[in-house]
Amino acid sequence: MSEARLVQGNEACARGALAAGCTFYGGYPITPSSEIAEHMVRLLPDAGGVFVQMEDEIASLAAVIGASLAGSKAMTATSGPGFSLMQEHIGFATMAEVPCVVVDVMRGGPSTGLPTSPSQGDVMQARWGTHGDHPAIVLAPSSVGEVFDLTVRAFNLAERFRTPVILIYDEVIGHTRESVRLPDQVEIIDRVRPAPDSVDFRPKAAGPNGVPPLPAFGDGHRFHVTGLSHDERGFPTDDGAVAGALLSRIHSKVADHEDEISAAETFMLDDAEVAFFAYGIVGRSAREAVLRVREAGIKAGLIRPTTLWPFPGRQVAVAAKQVDKVIVAEMNLGQLIGEVERAAAGQAEVVGHLRADGEPITPSELVGAVTAAGGGN
Numbered sequence: 495m496s497e498a499r500l501v502q503g504n505e506a507c508a509r510g511a512l513a514a515g516c517t518f519y520g521g522y523p524i525t526p527s528s529e530i531a532e533h534m535v536r537l538l539p540d541a542g543g544v545f546v547q548m549e550d551e552i553a554s555l556a557a558v559i560g561a562s563l564a565g566s567k568a569m570t571a572t573s574g575p576g577f578s579l580m581q582e583h584i585g586f587a588t589m590a591e592v593p594c595v596v597v598d599v600m601r602g603g604p605s606t607g608l609p610t611s612p613s614q615g616d617v618m619q620a621r622w623g624t625h626g627d628h629p630a631i632v633l634a635p636s637s638v639g640e641v642f643d644l645t646v647r648a649f650n651l652a653e654r655f656r657t658p659v660i661l662i663y664d665e666v667i668g669h670t671r672e673s674v675r676l677p678d679q680v681e682i683i684d685r686v687r688p689a690p691d692s693v694d695f696r697p698k699a700a701g702p703n704g705v706p707p708l709p710a711f712g713d714g715h716r717f718h719v720t721g722l723s724h725d726e727r728g729f730p731t732d733d734g735a736v737a738g739a740l741l742s743r744i745h746s747k748v749a750d751h752e753d754e755i756s757a758a759e760t761f762m763l764d765d766a767e768v769a770f771f772a773y774g775i776v777g778r779s780a781r782e783a784v785l786r787v788r789e790a791g792i793k794a795g796l797i798r799p800t801t802l803w804p805f806p807g808r809q810v811a812v813a814a815k816q817v818d819k820v821i822v823a824e825m826n827l828g829q830l831i832g833e834v835e836r837a838a839a840g841q842a843e844v845v846g847h848l849r850a851d852g853e854p855i856t857p858s859e860l861v862g863a864v865t866a867a868g869g870g871n
Contacts, residue, residue, distance in 0.1 A: 495675040495676070495677055495678060496675055496676050496678055497675065498613050498673050498674065498675050498679070498845070499634050499673065499674070499675075499676075500671050500672070500673055501642075501671065501672065501673075501674050501676070502529060502638070502668075502669060502670070502671045503504055503635075503638045503641045503663065503667045503668045503669060503670050503671075504527065504528075504529035504530045504533070504571075504599065504668045504669070505529060505530075505533050505660070506528075506638045506639070506641040506642040506645070506674070506676070507530050507597055507641050507642070507645050507668075508529075508530050508533035508534050508537060508572070509533070509537070509642060509676060510641065510642040510643070510644075510646050511534070511569050511595070511645050511646030511649065511674075512537055512538070512541055512543075513642070513645075513677070513680045514567065514645065514646045514648075514650065514680065514682060515649065515651035515684070516538075516543065516566075516567045516568065516569050516595075516649065517538070517541070517542065517543035517544065517561075517566045517567055517568070517683055518538075518543060518544050518545075518546075518557075518558065518561035518562075518566040518567070518568040518714075519531070519534040519535075519538055519543070519545045519558075519568070519569055519570065520544070520546045520547075520548050520553075520554045520555070520556075520557030520558045520568070520570050521546075521547060521548065521554045521560065521570045521571055521572070521856040522547065522548055522549070522550055522553075522554050522572070523533075523547070524551070524572055524573045524575065524576045525573060525601065525610055526573060526599050526601055526610060526665040526668050527571040527572055527573050527597060527598075527599035527668065529580075529668070529669075529692075530571040530597060531545075531571060531594075532856050535547075538601050539756065539816045540771050543566075544561075549793065550575075550579065551570075551572050551575075551576035551579040551580050551831070551853065552574075552579050552580065552582075552583065554570045554576075554580070554692060555570055555580045555584070555587075555594075555596065556583055556642070557570075557588075558570050558594050558596075558686060559583060559586065559587050559592050559594060559676070559863065560595050561665070562587075562593055563592060563710070563711055563719060564710055564711050565597075565668060565710030565711070565712075566648055566715070567593075567652075568594050568595070569594065569595035569596070569597065569649075569652065570594075570595075570596055570597070571596075571597035571598075571599065572596070572597070572599075572866060573598065573601050573603065573609075574598070574600060574601055574603045574604075574607065574613070574616055574619075575598065575603070575606065577596075577598045577616055577619065577620075577623070578619070578623070579617070579620065580596060581623040581624045581729055582624065584596065584624045584660075585622065585624030585625060585626060585628065585721070585824065586721040586867070587657070587658040588628045588629070588657060588658060588744065588824055589626075589628075589644045589720075589721045589723075589742050589744070590719050590720065590721055591656040591657065591698070591705075591706065591708070591744065592656070592658070592719075593652035593653050593655075593656050593657065593658070593659075593685055593708070593805050594652060594658050594659075595648045595649055595652055595658070595659050595660075595661060596658055596660050596661070597611075597645075597659070597660075597661045597662075597676070598616055598620065598660060598662045598663075599663060599664070599665060599667075599668040599870070600613045600614055600615060600616045600641065600662060600664045600665065601613055601665050602610070602615070602850070602851075602852045603615050603616075608852040610665070611852030611853070612664040612665040612666045612775065612825060612853075612854055613664060613665070613825050613826065613850065613852065614664055614773070614774055614776070614824050614825040614826050614829070615825070615826045615829070615850065616662060617632075617662070617802060617824075617826065617829040617830055618829045619804045620632045620660050620802065621802075623678075623711065626741075627638055627741055627745065627803075628744065629657065629745050629747070629748035629749065630660070630748075630800065630803040630804075631648075631651050631655070631657065631658075631659045631748060631755060631801070631803060631804070632659075632660045632661075632662055632802040633647060633648055633651075633659065633660070633661050633662070633800060633801055633802070634661075634662055634663060634773045634774055634799060634801070634802050635661070635774075635800065636663075636667065636773065636774055636775065636777040636778055636798060636800075637667070637670075637672065637711050637778070638667075638670060638671070638672040638674050639672070639674040639675075639676075640800070641663065641667065642674070642676055643659075644661060644800065645661055646680045646681075646682075647684075648660075648661045649682075649685075649830055650681065650682065650683040652869070653657075653683050653684055653685045653867040654683050654685075654703050654705070655705055655748055655751075655859060656685065656706065656747075657706060657744075657747075657748065659829070662730050662737060662802065664774045664775050664825065664854075666774075666775040666854055667774055667775055670775075679857075684700065684710070685707075685708045686705065686707045687707055687708060687709055687710070687713070688707040688708075688709050688714075688715060690714060692715070695709075695715050695716075696726040696727055696728075697709070697715070697717035697718070697726075697727070697728045698724060698726045698740075699726040699753065700728070700743055700747075703747065704743055704746055704747035704750065704806065705747050723736070723737035723740055723741075723804075724740065725740075731756070745818065748804065749804070752804045753808070753839070755801060755804055756801045756804045756805070756806045756807075756808070756809075757799070757800045757801045757806065758797055758798060758799040758800060758801070758806040758809040758810075759777075759780055759796075759797075759798045759799075759800060760795065760796065760797055760798075760809070761784060761795060761796040761798065761811065762784055762788070762795045762796065763795035763796070763797070763813055763817075764795075764816075765793050765821075766793050766794055766795030766813075766816060766817050767792070767793045767794070767817055767818050768792065768794050768795075768817055768818060768819045768820075768821065768864055768867065769794065769795045769796065769797055769813050769816075769817045769819070769820050769821070769842075770783065770784065770794065770795070770796045770797070770820075770821050770860060771796075771797045771798075771799075771810065771820055771821070771822045771823070771834050772796065772797075772820075772822075772823040772824070772855075772860075773798055773799050773800075773802065773829070773830075774825075775854050775855075776823045776824065776825060776829075776854070776855045777796070777798040779856055779857045779859075779860055780796050780798070780823055780854050780857075780860055781796055781798070781821070782857035783857045783858075783860035783861050783863075783864070784796050786857060786861050786863055787864050789862075792864055794864060795813070795817070795855065797799075797809060797810060797813050797820075802830070805833050805837070807833070807836070807837035807860070808837075810834055810837035810838060811837050811838065811839065811841070813842075814838035814839070814841035814842040815841050815842075817842050818842060818843065818844070819842055819843045819845060819867055819868075820834060820838060820842050820844045821843075821845055821846075821847055821860070821863050821864065821867060822834050822844060822845070822846045822847070822848075823846075823847045823848075823855050823860055823863070824834065824846070824847075824848055824849075824855075825848075825849055825850065825854065826850050827848055828846050828848050831846045831848075836859070845863075845867055847859065847863040
């Protein structure tokens with residue numbers, strides 16, 4: 495491990511990307527993610543990579559997709575309005591199975607909204623922003639160190655499953671500075687490439703894990719890339735059976751590994767009567783609230799997802815069987831509370847503590863929420 499140093503959340507994201515092997519960044523500055531680009535433009539060339547500032551967010555993700563197809567690990571970063579603009583290309587990368595990482599540092603919305611204030615309003619957009627049936631992998635850190643770790647994990651998941659992966663966190667996490675020790679080495683997963691002498695190469699013929707190998711342009715394999723439904727040769731098709739099988743495989747390559755991808759931290763749940771469900775900076779407020787209400791004699795616990803999608807329904811279901819109430823705390827008007835209710839399946843009462851005014855939810859608010867909800871009774 496390196497020496498402890500003061501690191502900003504957005505800087506940790508840039509350093510995590512470099513540690514994971516990122517060699518291309520295409521982006522456009524937007525508050526509150528701009529520091530990621532600022533660090534990448536300084537650090538990436540020294541690591542043998544390329545930084546390109548594009549004319550807008552649409553072009554940024556297009557450049558990232560092109561770089562990935564050329565063999566690079568590639569990423570971009572943005573915030574709400576830019577994330578909206580990227581949705582068509584996220585769908586293209588999903589259908590064409592192009593690994594890439596998109597970082598969304600959330601701010602208040604809709605539209606221009608509150609550019610310098612925190613929010614968690616992009617959670618459903620991260621899952622369903624692009625049209626059509628598609629899988630989504632969305633990671634949500636709650637600390638500077640976790641930003642680094644989950645950035646590395648985002649690249650590893652993108653490379654393993656040949657899909658875009660979204661790292662999503664709020665403005666507070668992006669601009670928080672903490673003393674952290676960043677690891678000198680991390681586990682790195684690279685995309686599977688076809689053998690150089692592959693005979694009758696079919697670029698979209700899946701391997702045993704449902705993921706086709708991905709050559710780089712110029713490696714000697716001819717392959718076609720399209721956002722249209724396509725066959726194993728990569729060429730467009732309107733054959734319903736082929737199109738359906740393609741969508742099923744693209745979905746299944748993630749769904750079949752949901753237990754491995756999905757993750758959530760639990761805190762003091764063993765004897766809890768009431769549980770918080772919270773993520774990002776709110777997850778940290780909830781952890782402190784748990785400690786405070788326990789001092790008052792109320793047995794509380796916390797479920798903090800680090801993977802928002804696939805949603806950690808199994809972990810929520812287990813907790814719901816143990817507690818009487820689940821308090822869902824989000825900086826939005828209720829984007830994940832429905833998912834918690836679905837997973838809880840009536841085993842526990844689910845109530846919301848929601849805020850969408852550009853201010854973070856504090857531990858004191860959550861202590862009050864427990865009291866208002868009647869503790870664990």
